[in-house]
Amino acid sequence: MTFSRDGRDLHALRGVDLRIAAGEIVGLVGESGSGKTVLGLSMLGLLPKSARVEGVVTVDGVDITRASEPMRRKLRRSALGAVFQDPMTSLDPTMRIGRQVHEVAGSTAEVLRLLAAVGIPGGQRRLRDFPHELSGGLRQRVMLAIALAGKPKLVIADEPTTALDVTVQAQVLTLFRRMRDEHGCAILLVTHDLAVASTVADRICVLYGGLVAEVGQVRPVLDHPGHPYTAALMTSRIRLQADRRHQLPVIAGEPVQPSTDPAGCNFAPRCPAATPLCVEKRPLLTVVPAQGGLAACHYHAGEDVARGLSRVAGLWGPSVPTAGDGGVTVRRLSVRFPGRRGLRRSEPFDALREVDLDVNRGESIAVVGESGSGKTTLLRVIAGLQAPTSGSVVLGGAGRMPQMVFQDAGSSFTPWLTVGQHLYERVAHLPMATQGERVSEVLNRLGLPAEVARARVQQLSGGQRQRAALARAVIEPPDLLLCDEPISALDASLAATVLNLLGRLRRELGFGMIFVSHDLAAARLVADRIIVMTGGRIVEEGPPDNVVDHPSNPYTQALLASVPQVSTCR
Amino acid sequence: MPVRGVVSPGSAGASMNATQRYGARMRGVGVLERVGIVVLLLLLAISLAAPLFVTDPVISVGPAFQPPSLQHLLGTDDVGQDIFARVMYGMRTSWLSAVAVIASAIVVGGLIGLVAGARGGWVDSLLMRLTDTFLALPGPVLAIAVAAALGASLRNTVIGIAVVWWPWYARLVRGEIRSLAARPHVDAARLSGVSRGRLMFRHLLPGAIPPVIVTASLDIQILVLTLAGLSFIGLGAPAPSPELGAMAARGADSLFTSPWIPLAPGCAVFILAVAANLAGDGIRDLFDRG
Numbered sequence: 001m002t003f004s005r006d007g008r009d010l011h012a013l014r015g016v017d018l019r020i021a022a023g024e025i026v027g028l029v030g031e032s033g034s035g036k037t038v039l040g041l042s043m044l045g046l047l048p049k050s051a052r053v054e055g056v057v058t059v060d061g062v063d064i065t066r067a068s069e070p071m072r073r074k075l076r077r078s079a080l081g082a083v084f085q086d087p088m089t090s091l092d093p094t095m096r097i098g099r100q101v102h103e104v105a106g107s108t109a110e111v112l113r114l115l116a117a118v119g120i121p122g123g124q125r126r127l128r129d130f131p132h133e134l135s136g137g138l139r140q141r142v143m144l145a146i147a148l149a150g151k152p153k154l155v156i157a158d159e160p161t162t163a164l165d166v167t168v169q170a171q172v173l174t175l176f177r178r179m180r181d182e183h184g185c186a187i188l189l190v191t192h193d194l195a196v197a198s199t200v201a202d203r204i205c206v207l208y209g210g211l212v213a214e215v216g217q218v219r220p221v222l223d224h225p226g227h228p229y230t231a232a233l234m235t236s237r238i239r240l241q242a243d244r245r246h247q248l249p250v251i252a253g254e255p256v257q258p259s260t261d262p263a264g265c266n267f268a269p270r271c272p273a274a275t276p277l278c279v280e281k282r283p284l285l286t287v288v289p290a291q292g293g294l295a296a297c298h299y300h301a302g303e304d305v306a307r308g309l310s311r312v313a314g315l316w317g318p319s320v321p322t323a324g325d326g327g328v329t330v331r332r333l334s335v336r337f338p339g340r341r342g343l344r345r346s347e348p349f350d351a352l353r354e355v356d357l358d359v360n361r362g363e364s365i366a367v368v369g370e371s372g373s374g375k376t377t378l379l380r381v382i383a384g385l386q387a388p389t390s391g392s393v394v395l396g397g398a399g400r401m402p403q404m405v406f407q408d409a410g411s412s413f414t415p416w417l418t419v420g421q422h423l424y425e426r427v428a429h430l431p432m433a434t435q436g437e438r439v440s441e442v443l444n445r446l447g448l449p450a451e452v453a454r455a456r457v458q459q460l461s462g463g464q465r466q467r468a469a470l471a472r473a474v475i476e477p478p479d480l481l482l483c484d485e486p487i488s489a490l491d492a493s494l495a496a497t498v499l500n501l502l503g504r505l506r507r508e509l510g511f512g513m514i515f516v517s518h519d520l521a522a523a524r525l526v527a528d529r530i531i532v533m534t535g536g537r538i539v540e541e542g543p544p545d546n547v548v549d550h551p552s553n554p555y556t557q558a559l560l561a562s563v564p565q566v567s568t569c570r
Numbered sequence: 571m572p573v574r575g576v577v578s579p580g581s582a583g584a585s586m587n588a589t590q591r592y593g594a595r596m597r598g599v600g601v602l603e604r605v606g607i608v609v610l611l612l613l614l615a616i617s618l619a620a621p622l623f624v625t626d627p628v629i630s631v632g633p634a635f636q637p638p639s640l641q642h643l644l645g646t647d648d649v650g651q652d653i654f655a656r657v658m659y660g661m662r663t664s665w666l667s668a669v670a671v672i673a674s675a676i677v678v679g680g681l682i683g684l685v686a687g688a689r690g691g692w693v694d695s696l697l698m699r700l701t702d703t704f705l706a707l708p709g710p711v712l713a714i715a716v717a718a719a720l721g722a723s724l725r726n727t728v729i730g731i732a733v734v735w736w737p738w739y740a741r742l743v744r745g746e747i748r749s750l751a752a753r754p755h756v757d758a759a760r761l762s763g764v765s766r767g768r769l770m771f772r773h774l775l776p777g778a779i780p781p782v783i784v785t786a787s788l789d790i791q792i793l794v795l796t797l798a799g800l801s802f803i804g805l806g807a808p809a810p811s812p813e814l815g816a817m818a819a820r821g822a823d824s825l826f827t828s829p830w831i832p833l834a835p836g837c838a839v840f841i842l843a844v845a846a847n848l849a850g851d852g853i854r855d856l857f858d859r860g
Binding site: 403414421425428 | 760
């Protein structure tokens, strides 16, 4: 399938064969740009008009990409269901949820049955709630109830848990399995997270650059990956048991551009095991003897690549937090968001309650918690972007402003300015001659080509955006770097790259770091000390291995239990 | 739109030159809208160049009440002035007055909206209540009042309209700035230590320009009609000067004897307004594709 946009062809999918059997859960894994969402949409017959489709997508015996609109509607109603990433935008905000489910379900009894089936407590009362009155997890359950109402043969779930907290994610994933067992519907679970796919799926399909890289039964594929990309995803994923002394093994390079159409294997430019044959000839899907799945690699070099990557991953130097100047001291910090009166009444909300925190110079702290725990508010107060209600934040050192890396690196750049303009802004106080030097120095340090300075952020790939955001933060090394969920939306290999970068930069430049995350595994790797927050309070604090191995607080234990893990035999 | 994000993570537009990009954008604009843009540009060019190829509109060039002929393309009026020349000059005046009102509205309204949106708090409240006060004034009535106070002239009519026009732009720009200000890139810029002025003019204002251009292009049509209407009821330049509304009013008496006298300026207003409207739609399509 090819998209045509702005007069150019963008190859979103380049010839994908995938069969989903009745009652099967298939995990569709790939990084952003791999074509996984497009594949999901094409099965729903929801592609935009600019898409040029070659090949067929057969749902229940009908090619949905070429069917007439009434036919497609009939198919969607009778055979398909969909769950998208953000339930707030896919539910109608002006309609009570009871009615929204009723539209498909047909009777109130059926609505109640469905809501109970997806685990929404309080049945009858909930019918009159509007979507905004529900939590994220409940909204996603409503979406699932709607998707199931038409008794579909196939449910397509596009990143259904990415926007949810980890504990809720675990519940929703379990729900998917139960729905399959009870309703017998097949599920296509589209996700960037290998661990999510491996916890629920029967089969896994790895997409890379619009092509199937590997497909097969979950356990065998992950134990003996045939394709180097699958292997790279496996080795670079962030595990609770990972060795903290080593850097994470990562695969270098950028994903294949959708505007190009390489003749050979589209993973070859990044593949450590690539040979001239790989560049000339595109490999076909062939059976991997070790596991019985299919992989598109001439050599089925997955396991070799995995071993190679782990070998080259370097050791970390010591991280040296030193007491004294340059840290930050937070005392009895509280932030209360006042409620509203009148028509849109809301209660006041205490985001932070008397928080005390000391960060030494050069120390790395991870703050772990779920949404609403106050972790982001804490960052914003330290950054000076949010005024505290009471308490104090004292920045040590020369009073340099802390820098911040945002969750979505792309949105932290002003869209109409070039990356270079953002970088120069940070060094505007230096003499002209030095400014240019500093910009090229920082681009070099982060492994970015010089052209990036002339590009706007929309023109960069996901990995380049992350690097550019880091470049902006460290062009003048700050005393303190604040990271707000910098890896939560990235696929495994990119997340590992960013964690490696942060670790390297902080050792080279000696800044302290506060790393906010919901992911204990990532926190354990980057931090000298972990802080667990919930309800605006710090509930646990300690060295990473202590917190992870011997959590004392029940909340930390719950967080740990819900970290999705790739279960392999090894 | 998830599809866009997925198919173009790379360099959308990076490898295209300006002409290709322009061509690709224009493809999203309908035929009628393109005709509108072309007609509008043509009318603009002709009327700006009017002094070069038509006679002076206020002198008598021949006998009165002449029907259209090769010599006088649209005939002559009750005092023997060439109607074609007067219509050309009239369109020129209409255009320039409309542009003058919009330009002043963008500058004044844009600045007030920018400051109100970027600063927030009591500055915002103060500026917006001021804006509301002006919004409450009925446009044509104020124009009449200004004309009554300062004398009827084109300049005073334009001032009268401009006074009530800017609040719309102030509201529009403020709204855009408010929504931009909540985006992470503004926080990021603040942390980069940029000055308040730079934050407003480099990181906020450019984001509000597209909707302002779209509104402005749709406003031209309304202004052309408003100005013609005010001039029709006698609020505009005094008698001999060529103004479409005044010409139509003066010629209304001879509608049945010499229909070309009122119809020519009337049709000119009509064509100008339709072309401006279509062009405005076209420009909106251009930016919405954005």
